[in-house]
Amino acid sequence: MPGFTPEEDAVILALVRCGVPFTRIAKEVGHGAGACWARSRRLRGLSVEPEGEGVLVNPRRCHDCGKPTADYRCAKCRALWRKKHHVQPSAVEEDGI
Numbered sequence: 001m002p003g004f005t006p007e008e009d010a011v012i013l014a015l016v017r018c019g020v021p022f023t024r025i026a027k028e029v030g031h032g033a034g035a036c037w038a039r040s041r042r043l044r045g046l047s048v049e050p051e052g053e054g055v056l057v058n059p060r061r062c063h064d065c066g067k068p069t070a071d072y073r074c075a076k077c078r079a080l081w082r083k084k085h086h087v088q089p090s091a092v093e094e095d096g097i
C-alpha cells in the first residue's frame with residue numbers, strides 16, 4: 001500500500017469534513033476507500049491502529065459507527081440494531097454476522 005502525501009492527507013481531511021463518502025474520496029486521491037478511511041481516522045487522532053510493537057489494541061471496530069469494540073457492533077449500535085430488527089435484548093449475542 002503506497003503512502004499518502006501531505007496533499008492527499010489535506011484532500012482526505014477536507015472531503016471527510018464535508019461529509020463526502022469514502023468511495024468518492026478514494027477516487028479523488030487514488031487510494032482504496034478502506035485506506036482512505038483508516039488514514040482519515042489517523043489524521044483526526046481517532047486511529048486505534050497499533051503504532052509500535054507491544055501495543056495491545058483491540059483491532060475490531062463497530063460495523064455501524066467505527067468505534068473500537070470487542071464485538072461486531074458496539075453496545076450502542078447493537079441496541080439500535082436490535083430495536084430496528086425487533087430482537088429482544090435476551091436473544092442470542094452473536095448478531096449481525
Ligand SMILES: [Zn+2]
Nearest residue numbers: 062065074077
Ligand atoms: Zn457503533
